Amino acid sequence: MEFLYEYGLFIAKAVTIVVAILLVVGGIISLASKQKHGKGNLEITSISDRLEEIANHARQLLLTKEQLKQFNKDKKKRVKQENKDSKEIKGQVFVIDFNGSMDAHEVDNLREEVTTVLTIAKPEDQVLVRLESGGGVVHGYGLAASQLQRIRDKNIKLTVAVDKVAASGGYMMACVADQVLAAKFAIIGSIGVIAQLPNFNKLLKKSNIDFEQHTAGEFKRTLTMFGENNDQGREKFREELEDVHQMFKGFVAEHRPELDINKVATGEYWYGSKAKELGxxxxxxxxxxxxxxxxxxxxxxxxxxxxxxNIAEKFGFAASVALETALVKVWGKTQTLFR
Incomplete structure (x- = not known):
């Protein structure tokens, strides 16, 4: 009986501790879930300083002490002479990275970055956007292109560099620039529009499941995933796609008038070298x-x-790491779990 009493007491303590931990955790999550996202974090870092650090490190590894001493001496003379001779004001270059996804949610950060640049840039400055995107939703990339247009509208030189891919909506952004750079094997183009969706109507009928959809307006809904589509709806849907394509073509032609737009707006893409030939x-x-x-x-x-x-997101990440670590310790495994 004494053993059962002690065992019951132990269980009660353990349950109390677990409940207390759950209450604390629940309180933290509840508090955090009521918080709004904190303000964004703006970082402005010197790429020039980083390049100089790389060069200095390489020289320290490759040059002798005498060579390094002579280099530094020559550099001081060169800089002094350049400052004496040059009266031209050297501008600044602001680099923005845009790695776009299908829904183009990155445009939220882009608009803040562009606004920041426009508040400090002078006419002699310029902007370089390192762009990588295969395109996505029309409205998202349309807004992204408009953000870059803000730079052009302020008469600040805009260059877009494509190292990997700028296709569809990605190219819509790129064509806004004063000049477009591309790596030799970068993917460029895909000036076209695509839309696709499955239809489960036959499956629903086979399972004796009815589907109802009511609209006001003849073309409020052209195609549907669950209802029975008709030729009239399909024709209207294709018409809408063609309208978007014409808008896309017009946008590109406006910014790059030297292009044979009908030749390049076929939905095809090309690698950098061929893309240059096509303009x-x-x-x-x-x-x-x-x-x-x-x-x-x-x-x-x-x-x-x-x-x-916010706290909830940070706490969730920390809890995930802690759980993963605990499972690794228990199971003796080293690979990532549950991802």
Missing amino acids: LVDTIQTSDDYLLTLNETNKIFSVKYSIKK
């Missing part, structure tokens, strides 16, 4: 080489805006 891009060059060239006469800065995670 879709201006220069075959990587963003890295372009930055090294700019760094000779300009100070280069990276502008990045990101949203801070």
Whole structure:
């Protein structure tokens, strides 16, 4: 009986501790869930300083002490002479990275980055956007392109560099620039529109499931996933796609009037070299080489805006890591779990 009493007491303590932990955790999550996202974090870092650090580190590894001493001496003389001779004001280069997804949610950060640049940029400055995107939703990439247009409207030189891909909505953004750079094997183009959706109507009928949909307006809904589609709806849907395609073509033709728009707006894509022949891009060059060239006469800065995670998100991530670590310890495994 004494053993059962002690065992029951132990169980009661254990349950109390577990409940207390759950209450604390629940309280934290409840409090955090009521919080709004904190303000975003704006980072402006010097790419020029980073390039200089790389060069200095390489010289320290490769040059002898005498060679390094002579280099530093020559550099001081060169800089002094350049400052004496040059009366030209050297501009600054602001670098923005845009890696776009299908829903183009990255445009929220892009608009903040563009606004930041426009508040500090001078006429002699310029902006480089390192762009990577295969396109996505029309309204999202339309807004992203409009954000880049804000730079052009302020008469600030805009360059877009494509190292990997700028297709469809990605190219819609790229064509806004004063000049478009592309790596030799970057994917460029895909000036077209696509929409697709499954239809489960036959499956529902086979399972004796009725589906009702009521609309006001003849074309409030053209195609549906669950109802029975008809030729009239399909024709209207194709008409809407064609309207969007014409808007896309007009936008590209407006910004790159030298293009044979009917030749390139077929939905096809090309690699960098061919894209240059067609006039879709201006220069075959990587963003890295372009930055090294700019760094000779300009100070280069990276502008990045990101949203801070709230407590709930941070707590969830920490809990996930803790759980994974615990499972690894228990099971003796080292691979990532449940991802």
